[in-house]
Amino acid sequence: MTCVLLFKLFLLLALSDTCQGHRLSPTSHLRYSRFLDPSNVIFLLWDFDFEAEIITFELQVRTAGWVGLGISNRYTVVGSDLVVGGVLPDGNVYFSDQHLVDEDTLEEDGSQDAELLGLTEDAVYTTMRFSRPFRSCDPHDQDITSDTIRVLTAYGLDDTLKLDPERTFVKSIFLLQIIHPDDLEVPEEIIIHDLEITDFLIPEDDTTYACTFLPLPIVSKKHHIYKFEPKLVEHNETLVHHILVYACGNASVLPTGISDCYGADPDFSLCTQVIVGWAVGGTSYQFPDDVGISIGTPWDPQWIRLEIHYSNFHSLPGRLILEVLGIISCIYDTSGIRIYYTSHLRKYDMGVLQLGVFTFPIHFIPPGAESFMSYGLCKTEKFQEMNGAPMPDIQVYGYLLHTHLAGRALQAVQYRNGTQLQTICKDDSYDFNLQETRDLPHRVVIKPGDELLIECHYQTLDRDSVIFGGPSTLNEMCLVFLFYYPRNNISSCQGYPDITYVAHELGEEVSDPMEGTMVMNNIEWTPENIKKAERACKESQQIVLIKTIDEVVENTTGWIPDIIPTPRGPCLESSGGKVEPQDETPAGFRVAPVVLSGSTSAALEHLPLGALLFLQGTLSWLLAMLQTEG
Known part of the structure; x- marks a missing residue:
C-alpha cells in the first residue's frame, strides 16, 4: 500500500x-493590452498559446449593454466574425459566436468555436473573457495569424444586438507578438541619448525629407544600444511618416545643417546603412537580450544621418496666420529617435540589411489594378568579397516591412542552391498605418550564396495614373529590413527589372531605361496589359545592387524564382459546436486540444x-x- x-x-x-x-488557464494573467477606440471606452487584454494554437481575449467596455469582439477584413465589416455577450437585467448571461451578414445584422454561426471563460457586469464595465482557436474549421471565423489583424469591436447601450456605427471600431494590431517587453532584461546601467532634428520649419509641400548629420554618443569604451523609441512633438505626430537613422562610414566627409535628403546637394544622401528605424503606428523596440548596436570602438560608426519624412497632405503651412488676432505662428518640429545604451555588453553586435526593389522610377505599378506584384532580388554570392573580411552566417531575428499607400502584402523568401528554403517573414494583411519592428518565432540562417526574394503586392483601384517608385508617400516602395547578427559591412541588396524588356513586351519600342520608364505613361492599362506587365517584370532579368556602409556599390544580375506557397495548417474543430461537411478544408481538421x-x-x-x-x-x-x- x-x-x-x-x-x-x-x-x-x-x-x-x-x-x-505552457498553457493558459481560464484565469491566467494576460500579457498584452490595448485601447481600441479613440475615447478609451474599450480596453482589450489578450494572450495566446502557440503550441495549442489558442488565443484568449478579455474585453472590458464602459457599458451596461452587450459587447462584441471579432476579426474583420481590410475593406468591409460584412462577413466579419464577432463573439458577443452580455448580462441581462435578471443576472443571466448570454454568449454567442456570430458573424455579420450585412453592416448591422448579426447571425449566429452553425459552429460555436469560442469558449466563454467569464462574463460580468458592474456599475461601470461589462467584462467578457473567452478563448478561440487561431484557425477554426468554421468559414465564418477569420484566421488569427502573425499578419496584421484588424480587430473589430462593438458594443450597445442595452442588450439589443444591433450594430451602431458610432460604437463600432476596427483597429490594426499584431496579436501574435513573439516577445513581450516584460520578458526582456533591463540593464542595471542605462544611458539615454536623443538623436533629433532641431526646430525644423515644416514646409507646405506634401512630402519633405529632412536630413541632418549627428554624432553618436562619445564613450571611452564599447557600449551597446539595446532599445530605441520615437521622439515625436505633440500635435505633429500626424505629419511624421517615418524616421530612419543611418550609420556613416568613418571616412565620410559630411555636410552641416538641415537640408533635403534627396535634393540638389547629394552629400545629404550619404550614409545608407540603416541601424534603427520607426514608421507610422510604431512604438518603442527593445532588442533581444543577446544583441545590441555597438558604439565606442574604432570599428563602430561615429556619426549618423537622421532622416525624417514629413507627409503634409493637408498642406498645413509652415507659417500659420491667424488673421483675426493678427498672430503669426509657425509649425516647427523637433522629432527624432531616443536611444538607450549601456556598458553591460550583449553577446552579439547587430546589423540591418535592407532588401527589396531599388527605390527609383524604374519600379512602376499600373493604375486600376486589383492586384499587381513587384519583385526585388538579392544575391549574396558577393557579400564575402565586399565585406572585406571573412563573414559568418547571417542570423536574422527580426524584421520591418515597408510600402506606401498601395501596399497590401509583403513577403521575404529564401532560396539555397536553386531550391526554395523557407519564407523568412510575411504579412498578407499589411497596414500602412501600423509599421513596427517584429520578432521572428525562430532565428533564420542566411549562408553565403543564398538568394533572397522580396515580393510586394499592390492594389491601385483608386489611382488613375502610374505609380512610380520614389520617396513621396504617393510614390511607392517595396522594402524589407532584416535585423541580424553578427554585424557585417553590407548595408543593402536590392533588385529591379530590366525596364526595356518590359516595355518591349508591352509593344513599345524603346532604346534605353529612361525611355522605358517614360513610356509607361502611354500604356492603356487594361486588365490584360496589367497582367502582361506583371508577368514581364517577373520574367525579365533583374539587376541587383549591393552596397556597403562605405558606399561601395557592385552590380550583378539574376532571375526571379517561383514562390511555392506555404500550405495552411489544419483547422481546429470546435469541441462545443458542429462542423458542417462543406466547412471541412483540404488541409484537414483536428479536434480541439484536451485540457x-x-x-x-x-x-x-x-x-x-x-x-x-x-x-x-x-x-x-x-x-x-x-x-x-x-
Whole structure:
C-alpha cells in the first residue's frame, strides 16, 4: 500500500511540474493590452498559446449593454466574425459566436468555436473573457495569424444586438507578438541619448525629407544600444511618416545643417546603412537580450544621418496666420529617435540589411489594378568579397516591412542552391498605418550564396495614373529590413527589372531605361496589359545592387524564382459546436486540444522525454518493491 501511494505521489509531482507555464488557464494573467477606440471606452487584454494554437481575449467596455469582439477584413465589416455577450437585467448571461451578414445584422454561426471563460457586469464595465482557436474549421471565423489583424469591436447601450456605427471600431494590431517587453532584461546601467532634428520649419509641400548629420554618443569604451523609441512633438505626430537613422562610414566627409535628403546637394544622401528605424503606428523596440548596436570602438560608426519624412497632405503651412488676432505662428518640429545604451555588453553586435526593389522610377505599378506584384532580388554570392573580411552566417531575428499607400502584402523568401528554403517573414494583411519592428518565432540562417526574394503586392483601384517608385508617400516602395547578427559591412541588396524588356513586351519600342520608364505613361492599362506587365517584370532579368556602409556599390544580375506557397495548417474543430461537411478544408481538421488537468492520458502525451524516463524508472522500482513485499 505504501508503494502505491508513493507511485501516485511521484506521478502527480511529475505531471504538475511539466504542465505548468505552457498553457493558459481560464484565469491566467494576460500579457498584452490595448485601447481600441479613440475615447478609451474599450480596453482589450489578450494572450495566446502557440503550441495549442489558442488565443484568449478579455474585453472590458464602459457599458451596461452587450459587447462584441471579432476579426474583420481590410475593406468591409460584412462577413466579419464577432463573439458577443452580455448580462441581462435578471443576472443571466448570454454568449454567442456570430458573424455579420450585412453592416448591422448579426447571425449566429452553425459552429460555436469560442469558449466563454467569464462574463460580468458592474456599475461601470461589462467584462467578457473567452478563448478561440487561431484557425477554426468554421468559414465564418477569420484566421488569427502573425499578419496584421484588424480587430473589430462593438458594443450597445442595452442588450439589443444591433450594430451602431458610432460604437463600432476596427483597429490594426499584431496579436501574435513573439516577445513581450516584460520578458526582456533591463540593464542595471542605462544611458539615454536623443538623436533629433532641431526646430525644423515644416514646409507646405506634401512630402519633405529632412536630413541632418549627428554624432553618436562619445564613450571611452564599447557600449551597446539595446532599445530605441520615437521622439515625436505633440500635435505633429500626424505629419511624421517615418524616421530612419543611418550609420556613416568613418571616412565620410559630411555636410552641416538641415537640408533635403534627396535634393540638389547629394552629400545629404550619404550614409545608407540603416541601424534603427520607426514608421507610422510604431512604438518603442527593445532588442533581444543577446544583441545590441555597438558604439565606442574604432570599428563602430561615429556619426549618423537622421532622416525624417514629413507627409503634409493637408498642406498645413509652415507659417500659420491667424488673421483675426493678427498672430503669426509657425509649425516647427523637433522629432527624432531616443536611444538607450549601456556598458553591460550583449553577446552579439547587430546589423540591418535592407532588401527589396531599388527605390527609383524604374519600379512602376499600373493604375486600376486589383492586384499587381513587384519583385526585388538579392544575391549574396558577393557579400564575402565586399565585406572585406571573412563573414559568418547571417542570423536574422527580426524584421520591418515597408510600402506606401498601395501596399497590401509583403513577403521575404529564401532560396539555397536553386531550391526554395523557407519564407523568412510575411504579412498578407499589411497596414500602412501600423509599421513596427517584429520578432521572428525562430532565428533564420542566411549562408553565403543564398538568394533572397522580396515580393510586394499592390492594389491601385483608386489611382488613375502610374505609380512610380520614389520617396513621396504617393510614390511607392517595396522594402524589407532584416535585423541580424553578427554585424557585417553590407548595408543593402536590392533588385529591379530590366525596364526595356518590359516595355518591349508591352509593344513599345524603346532604346534605353529612361525611355522605358517614360513610356509607361502611354500604356492603356487594361486588365490584360496589367497582367502582361506583371508577368514581364517577373520574367525579365533583374539587376541587383549591393552596397556597403562605405558606399561601395557592385552590380550583378539574376532571375526571379517561383514562390511555392506555404500550405495552411489544419483547422481546429470546435469541441462545443458542429462542423458542417462543406466547412471541412483540404488541409484537414483536428479536434480541439484536451485540457491537461482533465485527462491524465492527454497529459502523458505531452510529457518531455526526461519526465517519461523518470516515470519509467520509478515505476520499475516500485514494481520491484511490490514483488519484494509480496
